[in-house]
Amino acid sequence: MQQTDEVIESILGVDVGSADFPLESGKIRELAFAIGEDDPVFTDPEAARAAGYRAPPGPLTWPVLAGHWRDGDEMIRRLRVDPGRLLHGEISWEYLRPVTAGMKLHADRQVVDATFKTGNRGGEMRLITVATTYTDGDGAEVARQTDVYIERGA
Amino acid sequence: MSTSTLEIGDEAPELRTDPVTRAQIVRYAGAGGDFNPIHYDDGYAREAGMPSVFGHGLLAAGIVSRLAHRWLGLDNVRAFGARFTGQFFPGDVLTCGGRVVDVRRAGSDRVADCELWLRRENGDEVVRATATARIA
Numbered sequence: 659m660q661q662t663d664e665v666i667e668s669i670l671g672v673d674v675g676s677a678d679f680p681l682e683s684g685k686i687r688e689l690a691f692a693i694g695e696d697d698p699v700f701t702d703p704e705a706a707r708a709a710g711y712r713a714p715p716g717p718l719t720w721p722v723l724a725g726h727w728r729d730g731d732e733m734i735r736r737l738r739v740d741p742g743r744l745l746h747g748e749i750s751w752e753y754l755r756p757v758t759a760g761m762k763l764h765a766d767r768q769v770v771d772a773t774f775k776t777g778n779r780g781g782e783m784r785l786i787t788v789a790t791t792y793t794d795g796d797g798a799e800v801a802r803q804t805d806v807y808i809e810r811g812a
Numbered sequence: 813m814s815t816s817t818l819e820i821g822d823e824a825p826e827l828r829t830d831p832v833t834r835a836q837i838v839r840y841a842g843a844g845g846d847f848n849p850i851h852y853d854d855g856y857a858r859e860a861g862m863p864s865v866f867g868h869g870l871l872a873a874g875i876v877s878r879l880a881h882r883w884l885g886l887d888n889v890r891a892f893g894a895r896f897t898g899q900f901f902p903g904d905v906l907t908c909g910g911r912v913v914d915v916r917r918a919g920s921d922r923v924a925d926c927e928l929w930l931r932r933e934n935g936d937e938v939v940r941a942t943a944t945a946r947i948a
Contacts, residue, residue, distance in 0.1 A: 685843070691839065692842070722845070730846075745896075751891065
């Protein structure tokens with residue numbers, strides 16, 4: 659792995675998958691079932707309304723649903739990484755506005771950092787940080803996501 | 813959901829899952845759109861050096877998010893994050909817990925910073941997570 663500023667510079671700012679996507683009640687329901695969430699607010703429009711929501715809200719990991727509207731391989735191609743050596747290290751979100759089923763959202767996703775690091779066992783790794791901004795139909799920010807991917811050395 | 817009484821040291825009521833099944837992992841693959849065969853194809857997983865298929869990190873994060881919702885309330889959570897520290901496998905009973913580690917001012921709100929974790933029965937950590945909730 660070339661440890662040069664050039665390699666790092668070449669991926670900063672790269673768009674790794676922007677998308678428009680609908681936040682749909684069926685996918686919210688499917689996500690809730692998949693994680694074992696049984697609060698009816700996520701699956702029953704009546705329960706959602708009784709709790710004060712316009713429609714079922716997104717559970718906390720709702721932003722993963724944007725992935726269905728992006729080409730997942732695009733990030734691998736644009737980062738020019740070997741998918742066999744790429745691990746997802748961490749993910750975090752800030753929630754700015756509540757989201758509910760029926761909203762039309764937009765996600766912009768970019769590489770914001772790429773640094774080399776020596777791992778605990780002496781191997782070299784590259785940590786790639788990707789930031790995603792989610793906005794609603796009015797362009798207001800609803801959430802921010804930060805992913806850290808670890809590319810292990812060859 | 814009221815977080816108004818949260819103090820440093822408060823602990824979340826523990827959440828314990830049923831044994832994880834391959835069906836649940838497949839369900840999550842569809843829900844989250846991650847069809848990496850390492851999560852559903854045992855032959856592929858073993859060739860990659862794993863004992864069997866294992867669950868998605870984001871499935872584990874989703875399970876932890878249930879605790880955050882149940883303990884803190886969806887609308888109060890301002891931030892939530894997860895570090896993927898270990899694998900979990902079909903058959904695992906997972907336990908999730910959390911603790912308030914700080915209470916501070918953030919803008920016009922008071923917030924509680926919490927550490928959350930997800931572990932296998934043998935104590936192996938799967939996810940180390942954080943959540944920040946508005947105190948209201």
